[in-house]
Amino acid sequence: MSDLRELYQEIILDHYKRPRNFRKLEGAKGEAEGYNPLCGDKVTVYLELEDDRVRDISFQGSGCAISTASASVMTEYVKGKTRAQAEALFERFHDLVTGKLQTTPDAPELGKLAVFSGVSEYPVRVKCATLAWHTLRAALEGGEEAISTE
Amino acid sequence: MRVVNELTATQTPRGSHGTFDVERIREDFPVLKQQVHGKPLVYLDNAATSQKPQVVIDTITQYYLTVNSNVHRGVHFLSEQATQAYEGARDKVRRFLNAPHTREIIFVRGSTEGINLVAQSYGRTFLKEGDEIIISAMEHHSNIVPWQILCEQIGARLRVIPINDNGEVLLDEYKKLLGERTKLVSVVHVSNVLGTINPVKPIIEMAHSRGVPVLLDGAQAAPHLPVDVQDLDCDFYVFSGHKLFGPTGIGVLYGKAHLLETMPPYQGGGDMIRAVTFEKTLYNVPPYKFEAGTPHIEGVIGLGAAIDYLSGIELERIAAYERELLVYATEVLSSIPGLRMIGTAKEKASVLSFVLDHVHAHDIGTILDQEGVAIRAGHHCAMPLMQRFGVPATARASLAFYNTRTEIGMLVRAIYKVKELFD
Numbered sequence: 001m002s003d004l005r006e007l008y009q010e011i012i013l014d015h016y017k018r019p020r021n022f023r024k025l026e027g028a029k030g031e032a033e034g035y036n037p038l039c040g041d042k043v044t045v046y047l048e049l050e051d052d053r054v055r056d057i058s059f060q061g062s063g064c065a066i067s068t069a070s071a072s073v074m075t076e077y078v079k080g081k082t083r084a085q086a087e088a089l090f091e092r093f094h095d096l097v098t099g100k101l102q103t104t105p106d107a108p109e110l111g112k113l114a115v116f117s118g119v120s121e122y123p124v125r126v127k128c129a130t131l132a133w134h135t136l137r138a139a140l141e142g143g144e145e146a147i148s149t150e
Numbered sequence: 151m152r153v154v155n156e157l158t159a160t161q162t163p164r165g166s167h168g169t170f171d172v173e174r175i176r177e178d179f180p181v182l183k184q185q186v187h188g189k190p191l192v193y194l195d196n197a198a199t200s201q202k203p204q205v206v207i208d209t210i211t212q213y214y215l216t217v218n219s220n221v222h223r224g225v226h227f228l229s230e231q232a233t234q235a236y237e238g239a240r241d242k243v244r245r246f247l248n249a250p251h252t253r254e255i256i257f258v259r260g261s262t263e264g265i266n267l268v269a270q271s272y273g274r275t276f277l278k279e280g281d282e283i284i285i286s287a288m289e290h291h292s293n294i295v296p297w298q299i300l301c302e303q304i305g306a307r308l309r310v311i312p313i314n315d316n317g318e319v320l321l322d323e324y325k326k327l328l329g330e331r332t333k334l335v336s337v338v339h340v341s342n343v344l345g346t347i348n349p350v351k352p353i354i355e356m357a358h359s360r361g362v363p364v365l366l367d368g369a370q371a372a373p374h375l376p377v378d379v380q381d382l383d384c385d386f387y388v389f390s391g392h393k394l395f396g397p398t399g400i401g402v403l404y405g406k407a408h409l410l411e412t413m414p415p416y417q418g419g420g421d422m423i424r425a426v427t428f429e430k431t432l433y434n435v436p437p438y439k440f441e442a443g444t445p446h447i448e449g450v451i452g453l454g455a456a457i458d459y460l461s462g463i464e465l466e467r468i469a470a471y472e473r474e475l476l477v478y479a480t481e482v483l484s485s486i487p488g489l490r491m492i493g494t495a496k497e498k499a500s501v502l503s504f505v506l507d508h509v510h511a512h513d514i515g516t517i518l519d520q521e522g523v524a525i526r527a528g529h530h531c532a533m534p535l536m537q538r539f540g541v542p543a544t545a546r547a548s549l550a551f552y553n554t555r556t557e558i559g560m561l562v563r564a565i566y567k568v569k570e571l572f573d
Binding site: 007013038040063068 | 187508509510511512513516517520527528529533536542543567571572
């Protein structure tokens with residue numbers, strides 16, 4: 001069970017059971033849908049931008065603990081960031097969950113997102129952890145097509 | 151053929167006499183003797199693919215060590231040996247399905263290719279705009295998408311037999327769908343998600359009373375039930391070798407001879423021709439007409455060995471053992487609070503799909519894996535069926551005759567670990 005606790009950390013379970021910013025954002029300026037055909041996970045990310053900054057962000061959808069918690073923590077973390085900052089954060093986060101960062105102190109800017117470091121031990125779950133981020137990127141870019149992890 | 155035949159003949163499968171000795175049968179499957187994440191492997195993903203007995207592995211190895219050669223071509227000794235082994239396996243398949251003729255047995259890559267072959271060869275020739283094809287609500291994508299492609303090509307229409315909450319087809323609704331426009335029925339024999347054994351005999355009878363041919367997708371049935379295509383009277387039957395304890399990349403399409411004869415080739419190439427000039431090609435007769443190119447020789451011979459192995463145990467005894475195991479597993483899984491079974495048909499094969507309150511199937515799969523228990527989590531290539539039951543995904547434990555009650559116990563314990571983590 002100790003190994004599993006590395007993956008399913010308390011913060012992840014908490015965000016899965018009580019996801020933050022889990023709602024539709026009325027009058028959202030940006031919106032994108034993400035989909036993982038492998039497991040049927042779906043997420044919609046809503047954005048409200050002010051100039052270049054994420055003024056508000058929310059999400060809806062259904063998914064596993066990893067994908068739901070990842071989306072929830074992401075919304076907390078990205079709020080108030082600029083596009084460039086959000087983009088950079090995704091890159092660091094991607095490195096974290098794919099095991100490219102050896103230790104989280106390498107990337108102090110990740111903060112609470114570091115709880116997802118355990119995902120790197122489970123390659124098939126990387127797509128769960130990054131689905132919301134890919135969808136956020138699409139929402140920032142304002143694309144029309146739904147995002148798929150495949 | 152010399153080595154291969156001797157090999158499959160001398161290794162008698164275990165448990166072929168007296169009681170069903172599952173521990174002895176397990177000895178035949180080397181892959182089961184390992185640990186995963188420091189725990190004994192509990193392999194419950196048999197509906198995805200089954201494990202291979204030593205005799206199948208040895209037969210393939212022996213083929214490459216002593217026989218390897220191309221079939222139907224060479225006049226030399228090895229080619230003749232390879233051809234004999236290849237055609238010998240065709241006859242084993244014929245007996246396995248109780249088909250009247252070996253020319254009705256076509257080797258394909260798997261059930262999926264078998265269905266695509268019928269859709270493109272039979273469907274494009276004999277169906278036209280406005281015609282209807284009937285499938286059921288519990289089909290695998292492999293028995294949906296080939297028909298959708300055909301429908302797009304010719305302007306035909308797909309109709310779907312609905313199912314009830316237990317996962318049983320509604321025969322009354324099927325009867326209503328059968329009409330003047332119905333030109334083909336294609337249904338799954340055993341559902342890969344629900345385990346439902348469909349009432350295929352009445353389904354076929356009702357179609358035949360209107361002169362409509364029926365294809366059965368037997369991917370999940372062949373490993374669990376005796377299949378007799380003459381008794382069923384189906385027009386086409388497909389199954390996959392790898393789910394039947396044989397190699398991947400090989401499968402079978404059975405088709406009634408009079409239908410196969412009227413169908414055009416599916417692919418062109420070597421072996422499927424009688425004579426070729428640049429002006430015109432004369433096609434070979436079935437089954438060769440449908441087997442273009444050098445076939446999957448090792449796969450066919452390996453499948454033959456798997457069929458020999460199964461025949462040694464007898465499918466009736468396998469079915470009886472699995473039925474008992476299924477009843478036990480259903481009982482203990484259903485007793486877990488918050489667990490809901492998906493697929494509770496009266497007639498079922500050993501597939502157990504379930505969902506747990508507040509836990510996604512994907513998380514169940516990961517946690518069970520850490521306990522050494524291999525199951526499938528997801529939509530099982532049946533997304534419309536997931537919608538029907540209002541779930542995004544299920545966890546699925548699918549049993550084979552080498553699984554035990556002890557392993558079911560380990561599955562249950564692992565599920566309690568999931569609950570412990572999430573509650």
